[in-house]
Amino acid sequence: MSTTFTRRPTRIVVDLDAIAGNLRAIGAHAGVPVMPIVKANAYGHGLVPVARHLQAHGATRFGVAFVEEAIALREAGVGLPILVLGGIFGPQVELFLRYGLEITVSSLSKLRQVEQLAEAMGRRAAIHLKIDTGMGRIGVQHANAGPFVEAAAGSRWCEVVGVYSHLACADDPASPMTALQLERFLEACAHFDRIGAPMPARHLANSGGILHFPQTHLDMVRPGILLYGVLPDAAARAAVAVRPALSLVSQVVYFKVVRAGSTVSYGATWTAPRDTRVITVPIGYGDGWPRALSSRGQVLVHGRRHPIAGRVCMDQFMVDIGDASAFNEDEVVLVGGQEGEAIRVEEVAVDAGTIPYEILVQLNERIPREYRVGAAPGPASD
Numbered sequence: 001m002s003t004t005f006t007r008r009p010t011r012i013v014v015d016l017d018a019i020a021g022n023l024r025a026i027g028a029h030a031g032v033p034v035m036p037i038v039k040a041n042a043y044g045h046g047l048v049p050v051a052r053h054l055q056a057h058g059a060t061r062f063g064v065a066f067v068e069e070a071i072a073l074r075e076a077g078v079g080l081p082i083l084v085l086g087g088i089f090g091p092q093v094e095l096f097l098r099y100g101l102e103i104t105v106s107s108l109s110k111l112r113q114v115e116q117l118a119e120a121m122g123r124r125a126a127i128h129l130k131i132d133t134g135m136g137r138i139g140v141q142h143a144n145a146g147p148f149v150e151a152a153a154g155s156r157w158c159e160v161v162g163v164y165s166h167l168a169c170a171d172d173p174a175s176p177m178t179a180l181q182l183e184r185f186l187e188a189c190a191h192f193d194r195i196g197a198p199m200p201a202r203h204l205a206n207s208g209g210i211l212h213f214p215q216t217h218l219d220m221v222r223p224g225i226l227l228y229g230v231l232p233d234a235a236a237r238a239a240v241a242v243r244p245a246l247s248l249v250s251q252v253v254y255f256k257v258v259r260a261g262s263t264v265s266y267g268a269t270w271t272a273p274r275d276t277r278v279i280t281v282p283i284g285y286g287d288g289w290p291r292a293l294s295s296r297g298q299v300l301v302h303g304r305r306h307p308i309a310g311r312v313c314m315d316q317f318m319v320d321i322g323d324a325s326a327f328n329e330d331e332v333v334l335v336g337g338q339e340g341e342a343i344r345v346e347e348v349a350v351d352a353g354t355i356p357y358e359i360l361v362q363l364n365e366r367i368p369r370e371y372r373v374g375a376a377p378g379p380a381s382d
């Protein structure tokens with residue numbers, strides 16, 4: 001391929017079929033419509049390529065965090081309903097109507113703002129009411145849901161297409177918080193029945209809810225991280241068979257023998273315990289590869305795990321491969337599989353002292369993304 005020499009040897013490889021397969025698996029497991037969440041650059045996988053592929057393979061809607069993300073989707077030709085999950089700013093309401101986006105209405109005053117603008121533009125707004133059942137982020141307090149539901153259901157310029165809340169502790173199957181939030185949410189929804197208004201789509205479950213709390217599936221589920229084949233927490237139960245979609249791959253850029261007692265990288269925090277072989281990998285925290293992995297993480301070379309040696313630098317880090325052999329340009333796998341061994345994002349997160357979400361979304365645009373479609377490598381038709 002003529003592009004081989006102009007592309008950075010470090011790359012993210014995204015298996016789009018894995019994401020589409022995960023969407024199907026989640027739908028089959030939950031038994032209700034799915035709103036795939038593609039915020040934060042589709043959790044680092046690439047907003048537009050992921051959404052376009054899912055639009056062509058069974059998605060019926062999307063959820064994003066910000067209106068800017070939704071506009072990027074519209075401009076890329078995504079015509080499906082898109083719910084913006086974040087709170088709205090008054091001056092941006094017009095954008096929602098102009099681009100035909102679904103609005104999260106999280107207070108009575110925001111409802112009035114949307115109504116006013118919708119009337120001024122002569123266009124009805126599609127809204128989802130946000131109820132705060134314990135997350136404490138945005139939304140009307142569950143105890144005050146009555147008047148809010150009444151005002152929204154009676155609005156001439158707003159069509160209530162959904163009502164939702166967000167779970168704070170669903171990653172933990174043992175937390176009593178989720179049952180409490182579900183109870184509060186259902187009580188809030190009951191106000192629609194009480195006033196004889198049609199019940200909009202009720203949605204509550206994030207990935208943790210989908211995996212651990214079937215009662216929270218209700219009328220629709222909102223998977224983010226699970227869609228990408230990653231579990232929300234290292235302790236989560238893999239109740240749905242999903243496949244990781246993202247691999248992070250680089251190549252050896254330097255090889256040397258390090259004598260016992262010599263140090264490696266900034267701060268000289270790592271000392272060779274014996275004569276050993278050390279490779280340099282050209283990716284660092286400037287790409288979003290966490291500095292917290294200094295002398296903690298592992299990578300794969302020729303299907304074997306080797307430890308990161310010393311501090312992760314901005315653009316490079318070193319790996320102690322012991323007496324194994326490696327040559328310049330040999331493949332180094334930071335996330336993903338190689339010759340029967342695999343490193344998962346969940347494991348990288350534990351090593352870095354964070355959650356898998358942060359590992360994924362930190363991988364920035366300095367790393368080129370490559371998209372795979374159509375099963376195993378080999379048939380390269382298009």
Ligand SMILES: *Cc1c(COP(=O)(O)O)cnc(C)c1O
Binds near residue numbers: 039206208222223232
């Ligand atoms: C991000 C987000 C989700 C998806 O969360 P995951 O834990 O990644 O499944 C669902 N709902 C809301 C409101 C969110 O902000």
